Amino acid sequence: MEKLDLVLDRGVRIVASGLGPLPLEISRRIxxxxxxxxxxxxxxxxxxxxxxxxxxxxVAQGMEAGGxxxxxxxxxxxxxxxxxxGDVPVLAAxxxxxxxxxxxxxxxxxQGVWTGSIWLTTRETDVPEPVVQKLLRASSTDAVVTxxxxxxxxxxxRTPFLDAWEEDGAPKPLPAPLQGMLVNEARRAIVEHDVVxxxxxxxxxxxxxxxxxxxxxxxxxxxxxxxxxxxxxxxRSAELEATSDR
Amino acid sequence: MEKLDLVLDRGVRIVASGLGPLPLEISRRIxxxxxxxxxxxxxxxxxxxxxxxxxxxxVAQGMEAGGxxxxxxxxxxxxxxxxxxGDVPVLAAxxxxxxxxxxxxxxxxxQGVWTGSIWLTTRETDVPEPVVQKLLRASSTDAVVTxxxxxxxxxxxRTPFLDAWEEDGAPKPLPAPLQGMLVNEARRAIVEHDVVxxxxxxxxxxxxxxxxxxxxxxxxxxxxxxxxxxxxxxxRSAELEATSDR
Numbered sequence: 295m296e297k298l299d300l301v302l303d304r305g306v307r308i309v310a311s312g313l314g315p316l317p318l319e320i321s322r323r324i325x326x327x328x329x330x331x332x333x334x335x336x337x338x339x340x341x342x343x344x345x346x347x348x349x350x351x352x353v354a355q356g357m358e359a360g361g362x363x364x365x366x367x368x369x370x371x372x373x374x375x376x377x378x379x380g381d382v383p384v385l386a387a388x389x390x391x392x393x394x395x396x397x398x399x400x401x402x403x404x405q406g407v408w409t410g411s412i413w414l415t416t417r418e419t420d421v422p423e424p425v426v427q428k429l430l431r432a433s434s435t436d437a438v439v440t441x442x443x444x445x446x447x448x449x450x451x452r453t454p455f456l457d458a459w460e461e462d463g464a465p466k467p468l469p470a471p472l473q474g475m476l477v478n479e480a481r482r483a484i485v486e487h488d489v490v491x492x493x494x495x496x497x498x499x500x501x502x503x504x505x506x507x508x509x510x511x512x513x514x515x516x517x518x519x520x521x522x523x524x525x526x527x528x529x530r531s532a533e534l535e536a537t538s539d540r
Numbered sequence: 541m542e543k544l545d546l547v548l549d550r551g552v553r554i555v556a557s558g559l560g561p562l563p564l565e566i567s568r569r570i571x572x573x574x575x576x577x578x579x580x581x582x583x584x585x586x587x588x589x590x591x592x593x594x595x596x597x598x599v600a601q602g603m604e605a606g607g608x609x610x611x612x613x614x615x616x617x618x619x620x621x622x623x624x625x626g627d628v629p630v631l632a633a634x635x636x637x638x639x640x641x642x643x644x645x646x647x648x649x650x651q652g653v654w655t656g657s658i659w660l661t662t663r664e665t666d667v668p669e670p671v672v673q674k675l676l677r678a679s680s681t682d683a684v685v686t687x688x689x690x691x692x693x694x695x696x697x698r699t700p701f702l703d704a705w706e707e708d709g710a711p712k713p714l715p716a717p718l719q720g721m722l723v724n725e726a727r728r729a730i731v732e733h734d735v736v737x738x739x740x741x742x743x744x745x746x747x748x749x750x751x752x753x754x755x756x757x758x759x760x761x762x763x764x765x766x767x768x769x770x771x772x773x774x775x776r777s778a779e780l781e782a783t784s785d786r
Contacts, residue, residue: 398643
């Protein structure tokens, strides 16, 4: 709670929880300090508990997302979360690369999108250059679900380090938080010693659509342009229908 | 080829291939007889081979679909397939329950949708009644990927029969077609002897949105109504933008 006050008192206005609903004590403190509380879910059955925790925005995150993920796809998840969320706005996450996805998310009933992986290959990224190059070359199937980094299922860029854990006879990852304690030192050493071959990152299936470095500005502009093109397509199709009705 | 001629000569007009592109010899015979050849893919890297096989329509099927599936979600897959398909129309499959999905599929660049699971709980279904009841109760996470029925990854309603293959010490499923030869007799016997407890079916994650028996007519009407509601939402938002531009 002290740490929470520290960040809220310094002007942080959004607190997002990615691993479950917050206790009321914490969500109310966020509200008291004028902040918004964002809760992420990968399963429609968890929406009720998020609402009970007085969430302001629900992020419905599909299994195609990077990092910790559930089992249900964005396409299947978003309408189910929207149908249970009442007046609480829902953002779609997982698989969002551009404006077509933004339009699709709105069609599914979301109020907007929550993006992640697409920023990893921007000019402003803090991802090491060799990993950026791997991301640009990767296909969607190179973003694999593994329990290696934390013990919980998480989507990561495939590396020889992750593959070794999948070999016949390899031990199963330990449950969280033990697995993280087991591999964190090795993962830190990989980065510190710049062992390019086994360096990876959390990334979603949109990695298959990330094929060149762009500025963050261009990512945003292209998302808007693509969204407007879809909107125009829908408007034209509505006009055609209205004409054929006459 | 004889079997193909037999069905084409009897008026079948669409031949869909779900497990890979057809040889040119076969796709051209379909065209010669006035038929359409539909190819299903779960990976954008396979689009080129589908185009080479002179496909008329590509179905981009996400991993949330029922039956044999790949790894990539509909949300991530469809735009990547559309971008590679040129003038060949693309249908989105996997996770399609209603008109919101239809609109989302069009936003992603598809020309339409290909549906499957939603028909399993219609009044006109041939699925046995006890399995229909299981489907109505099931959540999206009850549609699990398994290699048990065929040896290839396939999404199925979770049953104690499938669970037994996941237990510690259980043998791994054999590669196709051996696994099918191994379990087909057992699967037939389960249905013949009406062993309700272990009866299942191929089904996609949309099973979580199937909560009552509807007529096929209602499924179609509701899809259209929901689609029109989304279209109106987009048209209104475009009008608002036009107004605020003045």
